[in-house]
Amino acid sequence: MTSLASLKPAPFYSPQSDECAVFEAAHANRLPLLLKGPTGCGKTRFVEHMAARLGLPLHTVACHDDLSAADLIGRYLLKGGETVWVDGPLTRAVREGGICYLDEVVEARKDVTVVLHPLTDDRRRLVIDRTGEELQAPESFMLVASYNPGYQNVLKKLKPSTRQRFLSIGFDFPEIATETGVVVRESGLDEGRASGLVRLARHIRSLSGMDLEEGVSTRLLVYAGSLIAGGMTVDRALEVAIIEPLSDEPDTQQALRDLAATVY
Numbered sequence: 001m002t003s004l005a006s007l008k009p010a011p012f013y014s015p016q017s018d019e020c021a022v023f024e025a026a027h028a029n030r031l032p033l034l035l036k037g038p039t040g041c042g043k044t045r046f047v048e049h050m051a052a053r054l055g056l057p058l059h060t061v062a063c064h065d066d067l068s069a070a071d072l073i074g075r076y077l078l079k080g081g082e083t084v085w086v087d088g089p090l091t092r093a094v095r096e097g098g099i100c101y102l103d104e105v106v107e108a109r110k111d112v113t114v115v116l117h118p119l120t121d122d123r124r125r126l127v128i129d130r131t132g133e134e135l136q137a138p139e140s141f142m143l144v145a146s147y148n149p150g151y152q153n154v155l156k157k158l159k160p161s162t163r164q165r166f167l168s169i170g171f172d173f174p175e176i177a178t179e180t181g182v183v184v185r186e187s188g189l190d191e192g193r194a195s196g197l198v199r200l201a202r203h204i205r206s207l208s209g210m211d212l213e214e215g216v217s218t219r220l221l222v223y224a225g226s227l228i229a230g231g232m233t234v235d236r237a238l239e240v241a242i243i244e245p246l247s248d249e250p251d252t253q254q255a256l257r258d259l260a261a262t263v264y
């Protein structure tokens with residue numbers, strides 16, 4: 001089957017390790033995959049890249065604490081006086097034999113796991129209570145989920161009974177050369193200034209005792225790089241793309257400014 005996705009070139013993704021091979025093996029063996037890692041380190045881009053490489057349609061869902069099973073499966077909606085069933089993104093991915101990517105899956109409501117369990121073991125079934133349908137996922141269907149183990153939320157941990165249904169890959173920020181390459185490619189900044197941003201990021205990530213929930217993401221480095229490449233002064237770009245997004249505390253912000261002045 002040729003899907004639209006297969007006609008588009010795969011978006012740029014610079015691998016950190018053997019994750020592309022693991023993804024392909026998971027897909028070939030019809031196994032679900034969990035991506036663990038901090039925000040903005042490339043997990044979503046990785047899934048987009050792999051979906052395009054495999055020529056599969058991708059349905060991405062950004063999970064939040066109000067997201068219920070019905071949001072994933074679908075619901076009856078009133079259209080022009082008639083009640084019609086509308087598939088949710090998970091059902092669409094199952095019907096099409098595509099990839100469903102649940103970003104930050106721990107955020108979703110508990111009833112979501114009830115739906116995922118029969119899909120993530122060898123049954124590979126999606127039960128749609130409302131319509132009485134039971135779908136058998138085609139071979140090409142794959143479920144991918146991500147979560148960020150760094151968030152200190154004891155109430156929101158993935159239950160072992162759910163975790164143990166997925167293959168898992170741990171992501172972290174890429175090593176220096178890879179991350180510099182990503183910033184150059186994504187922002188258009190020259191390599192010298194891009195590597196300065198990466199050096200600063202590595203300093204910030206290694207800081208302990210500062211009031212930072214997480215280190216600076218590759219995404220923020222790309223933002224800073226784009227602003228600088230577009231003509232903004234370095235100080236201003238670091239302020240709006242790194243310092244303000246990382247902290248609301250004036251003391252912490254000042255410490256970050258001081259660090260930037262010595263490193264960049």
Ligand code: ADP
Pocket residue numbers: 012013014015016038039040041042043044045046174182186218219222
């Ligand atoms: P996550 O899903 O982990 O929060 P994203 O995949 O959205 O992070 O990454 C944020 C941005 O960082 C991407 O849009 C891309 O510009 C860049 N990026 C991060 N890592 C990579 C990588 N390995 N290859 C290409 N781009 C990357």
